[in-house]
Amino acid sequence: MTFKDEADIRKGDTSKPSSNHSSKQFDERIYCDYSRLVRLQAQVDGFSFLPQRKAGSALSGRHHSSFRGRGLNFEELRHYQQGDDIRNLDWKVTMRTGKPHVRSYTEEKDRSVILWVDQRSSMFFSSVNMMKSVVAAEIAALTAWRVLKDSDRVGFVISRHDSIEYSMPKRSQANVLSNLNQLAQANQALDVSRQDSPDVGMAALVRLLGRLKCRNNTIIFLSDWSGVTSDDILHLKHLQKHNDVLGVLIADPLESAFVAMHSTAMHSADSSSFTPWVVGDGDYQFNLANRQQMEKARQGLEQHHQLKKQQLLQLMAVQRLPMIELDTQGQHLEQFKRAVGGR
Secondary structure, eight states: OOOOOHHHHHHOOOOOOOGGGGGOOOOTTTSOOHHHHHHGGGGOTTOOSSSOOOTTSTTOSSSSSSSOOSOEEEEEEEEOOTTOOGGGBOHHHHHHHSSOEEEEEEEOOOOEEEEEEEOSGGGSOOSSSSOHHHHHHHHHHHHHHHHHHTTOEEEEEEEOSSOEEEEEEESOHHHHHHHHHHHHHHHHTOOTTOOOOTTSSHHHHHHHHHHTTOOSEEEEEEEOOTTOOHHHHHHHHHHTTSSEEEEEEEOOHHHHHHHHHHHHHHTOSOGGGOOOEEEEOSSOEEEEOSHHHHHHHHHHHHHHHHHHHHHHHHHHHHHTOOEEEEOSSSOHHHHHHHHTTOO
């Protein structure tokens, strides 16, 4: 993986959207088009990341709003001065010291949102309507436009198959358009022959966020969480100490139904229903020609699927991390809006 140098990281990518997007035609279920991501600006009504959420929404958590949003930041505890608002008196300190003390606050003027958009090869998959990579890109675009409408800053981290690109949060429509252009290009570069660099996974991402010393940001992870490890989860726990984190799991129905479907077939009394599996990685294929091999493979797939779920649930339970699950059936925009407390 190649990171931009520190100067580039701080500046972000300011390249203008290329004009060739208008001349290309894509199946929007397989690849996202730049113009489609721009048009999502018209669908930002009905939800918001600002405070005053429903208690039952996915973003209810450790604050009055699970996202800090705008509000008042505690600045200092000081002696009472003439003209101070008596409602800000700290009675416990006043009683302990015998002298009146007030709590001083400053208004939080800004909030930054960072979107991690996973466009690695594992996201180039779907068994129903839309690729996971398209779902991630469209949710990222919808979120970026919503954040910009709320007059907040938004930045992007795009994980390609061979690199990670970071753009500093800005309150700028031109910056959003530039990032959507980069996101569309990353999405359109995906195909079945792509192989990921070993240095573009979650571990590389958290190292990048650690170097940037992210504080008081809202960080949204849009991914299938493929390849996540317990060490990655631990780093995310540390990241959440100074930031608000929202995990969005993008899953295809086949990933869970596949295990159950073949488990039923494996134990069917009708031997004629037995069908060998042929598995491959794009270069090689292997035929699982007997029940014992298939059962072992099924157990491995089930263990992998459950491990990924358990790790995410553990992170959510220990740190009370909001977690949203979206699927690839084409209703992801509505699912996401409802999950964050929208109408």
